Every structure is written in C-alpha cells, then in structure tokens.
Amino acid sequence: MEPSLGFVAELFAHALSYWWLILIATTIGIIIGAMPGFGSANTIIMLLPFTLAVDVDVAMIFMVSLFCASQMGGGITSILLNIPGNGGSAATCLDGYPMAKKGQGQQALVLSFVASTVGGMVTAGMSIFLLPYMARLAYYLHSVEMVVILLFGITLIASIASENMLKGLIAGFLGLLIGAIGADHIYSTPRGTFGALELYDGVPLIAVLIGVFAISEALIMMESRSVLSEAGMQIAKKAGWPETWEGVKMAFARWWLMIWTGIVGLIIGIVPGAGASIAAFVAYQQARLYSKTPELYGTGIPEGVIAPESANNGCASGDLIPLLVIGVPGGTTAAVMLIVMTYHGVQLGPRMFIQTPELGYGVFVTMLVAYGVMLFTTLPLTRYISKLILIPTAVLAPIIIAFTMVGSFAPRGYMFDLWLTLLFGVIGYVCRRTGYNVVAMLIGVILGPLLEANVMRALRISGNDPLVFFSSTVGNILWALLFISLFIPSFVAWRKKRGLRPQPVAGAVAGGGA
C-alpha cells in the first residue's frame, strides 16, 4: 500500500503533462475563492458536464487543482477588504486586514500565497506517504468527541477573535442558535423559521457570510475616505517588486511556522466535518500561544497571516484523506468529488489503493503540481491586486455591495436570500460598532448544524442517555481542555490587573502603621 519514489515520480510527470489544465483550473479557483458565495463545491457542480465527460484522472486533476486554488484565493478579499472569500479564510482577516490598512497589503498577499503553497505542498507530500496511517485518526473521533470539538471551536474563536470574551461568546452562541434554524435532522420538523419556507433547509450560510462581513464592512468603511491610513496610502502607492520579495523573505523567515501550522490543518482536516474554519482558528491560536509576542497578534503581523493560511490549505489535503481511504468525505467539495468518482465507477476505500493506486496517490501529487503552478502565477500579480484598496471607499463600498449580493443569490436563486443578506448586514453593523465579534457569529452559524447532528447521533446511539457525552476518555480530556481555555484568559487578565494595581510604598505602610 505504501508508494515507491519511482511510482510517485511517474505520477508527478503525468500530472505535470496536464499543466495547461491545472493553469485553467487554478485561475478559476483563485477567482471563485476570492468571491464570497462562489465556493469550489458550487463551481465543480456547475462544471460537472466537463468532469463527467473526461477520463477520471483528468477530472480529478481539474477538481483537485480548483479546490486547492479556491482555498488560496479566499485570503485575497480577507486581506484587502476584511471580507473572507470562504469560512477557512475568516481567521486571515484578523491580521491580514490590519496589515493592508498599514499599507502592507502586497506583503500580506505574498505571505498568504507563500504560506498556502508551503502548507499545501508539505501536507500533500506527507499525505502521500502517511495516507494509510493518518486515516485511522478519524476512527477515534465519534459523535461524542465531535460535540466537544465543536464547542471547543466556538469558545476558542470567541476568546481569540474578540476583545471582550463575554461578547464573543454571546455572538458565537447566538450564531449556533441561528445555525439550528430549519428542519431537524431526524424528524424534519421546522424550528425557528418564522414561518418562512425558505428557512426549512436552514439559514443559508452565504447570506450570513455576505451580510455580516461584506455589507456591514461596506457600511463601516464609509467613515473614512480610504481604507488606508495616510501613511499606508503612500506606501501602498509605491508598492512594486521589492515589496513582493519582502513578502517572500518574511514568509521564509518563518518557515517552521508555515510547516507546523500546515500539519495542524492536515490533522483537523482528517476529521470529517471539522473543516478549514476550525483548522485556521486553531492554528492561529496555537501560533499565538507559542509566540514570544502574543500581544501583537491582531495588530497586523506576518505570523497572523501565515498560520491560518497554511492551516486552511493543509486542511484541504486532510479533507481528501478520509474520502480516499474510507470513502467518507471530509468536506463539501470532497463530497462532490465522491459523486464524480462514483460516477466514473471508482471504488473508494482500501481497495482503490490496490486496484487503482495511481488515482489515490495521484490526487496528492496533483496538489503538489497545482501549488507550484499557482505560486508562480499569483506572485507577479500581487502588486496589481493590492492596488484594489487604493480605490476611495465611496466607490468601493457600493461595488462590494452590488457584486457580493450576487453571491448570496447564486446558490439557491431565492430573492428571500437577498433580503436576509441585508438583514444580516444590519446585524453585522451593530455587532461591529458595539464590540461583538462577527467572526465568532459566523463560525457559530457554520458549526450549529454540525453540533446538532452530532448531539442527536450520540443520543440515539446511547438510547437517550445524556451521560454519553462524558463516556469517552478522549472526550473527557477535550472537556477539560475546553474549561481550561475558558478560564485561562480570565485568570491571566485578573493577574495582569492585580499586577498593575499600585503597590503600597513600604515607608508609607510603615508610617501608616505607626
């Protein structure tokens, strides 16, 4: 089952011979990745006539390249406009946008592209050789552990992305409840839908994403003539090749961070349903935890861009592992790939590595080639892409509203989704103006249905015994970590406050006592 180097080299040459197809797929992927609402899954669905008509290896090269590129493209709007192209790039906003505001948008874009490439390549390379062993990880995480992981994810995001943890938690749990709108998974009974048929399938994620990020950001950015500060404007106007190289140097000076955060993404990606959004936030949190200057995170530093971008591309490799090894897709795009592969008569699971090993390993070899192609095509473009934020806000804001609204309409074709987007735009605006973190709310909406599905599954398996949530060792360790992560920030803040309190002068105390 383990591949030889010669076999991998052969696959590499085969993938490289399709460089033109990879170039087309990565270009489409980067563009749709940067457009909220046009995810890789939707695009592959739209292009099904092509992927079903060609040979399965060509279809896989096309889909895998498009998938990787969309992960990379999501960071572009996160950095330049504070609007994540997809859930996985929401964490990139935390430091990417402040860097852009300081006039370092081009460096931030380069950091994002290089980190995505390194994270994606390292994890794809690792996946080739560790594929059979890593897939076993998924067997240890059942619905009980998934419930704790999802709650852990929301508390983690609330604590790291918010200035005020309490407000972050309120936003996150409100998001979870919004995510629970719609028919339940077992009995299909509508809940919290306000009588709207359009909400029976749940709240459309894209409408929430575009509302709380794009519409509210467009309203907020009107407060100044430009997104950039005056100094930032001067720097951004001069941006050219030296800034591109500066970004490359910044990235490779932090090569170890790129590698280990990519691996964090890979491990989280293997867990079906966990997804790039959790991977990016966990990597960001871990990078901050081990940093010598954790207080600088959120102010616009390279590490804050590298960690989430490397992780969400590492997660792309992880997403595909359970698909290939046990036939369980790790995410939406992997699910669409499963449909295409099944159509072509491919039998997924251990048998695939015996019957058609070139297909299983070829997926990760294609990833290696796709990332290489992308890096060389995107780097020269960063100097032009970064100029986007030089546009005055009074011009930029209406353009953002007009074109992101298309994204909220496209997936379902309902006018209702456009009105919902505007409603979430107002909610997002109020959140931003009053210190409630919109990222925590969005992640809550994403995780809400997953939490519910796993709670229901755990209860059904255990015969409705609520103690099932404390029945596994891995789960209990995760519960302990969750409570520690909740109390540590408060404890650290309390100690800091105590340390800042003026200490009584020894003489004064003595005098007082005399």
Next chain:
Amino acid sequence: MSAHLEPEVTSGEAAPRNATGGDWIIPVIAAGFATYYLFSIRDLVWEAKIAAVFVAVVLYALIAVFVVTVVVGLRRGALRVDFTPLWENAALFRVRGLLFLLAVLSVAALPWAGFTLSTFFFLLASFLWLEKMSPRMALITAASLAFGGYVLFIAILRTTFPLGPFELAARALTGL
C-alpha cells in the same frame, strides 16, 4: 474596533468611563430569538430539541452575566449610557443610511429591472451622491461594471437572476 470602547475624555482626575447602550441590542436580539426558538420547539420530541435547548440555556446564562456586568459597571460609575457610538455623527449616519437605502431599492427593483439595470442604477446613484463623481465618469464607470457583471455572472456563470429588459434584449440579439 468600536468607538464605544474609547475612554471618555475628562478634564478632572476621575477615571474614564466606557459607553454602554448600543451593546445591549445584540443581547436583546439574542434573548428574544432564543425565547422564540424555544417556543417554536415546545411540542417536539426530546431528541429534536436537546441541542438547541442547551445552546439557548448557555446563551441566557451569558446574557445574564452581561446584564450583571453592565449593572455593576453603571452603579460603580465605570460605565455611562450612550447610544451615539452606533451612528457616530449625523453626517456619517446620513451617508450610511443613503447607501443602505439604495441597496434596499436595488434589491426591490431586481425582479422587474433584472440584474444589469438594477446594478447599474445602484452604482450610478452611489457614485453621484456618495462620491460626488462627475456625471459622465459615474455613467461610464457604472455602465462598465454592470456590463462586466452581466458577462461574468449571467453570460458565463449562468446565475439565474430574474431577467430584466437588458437581459431579454441581449438574449434576443445574441441568442445567449
């Protein structure tokens, strides 16, 4: 992130006080929605509501902690009630209100005007009134962007927007 976190500038030695008021809106919405949600699932079987009940209970608990924090802050004088951070100043509020109103109008016009025309008029009005662009420049920019949007989203990506006069004319002329 938000202006309300800025400490109030005082001339004396008194400690700066943060504003509160605008930040009550989200907890009020959250409490109202949680109550409605619990009401909507009251007749369901236990399994179908347990996850939402858990989330709602945690949400109520968090809102209770928030209320206690605000009440204590107000009583100690560390907080002051002030809603102005929501809109900052009247001029900015008018600009934001106008942009949002134009967005609402463009969505309302979409079913009969189609994507291209509603986008064109939304952008044109925004450029003229918000950016004070020259009419000629505003017209060219809005028309180029709306046409680019038509080519990308309707002609290439085949997004199923309601067809307006422009899309119908383009279809009749080109057959696309």
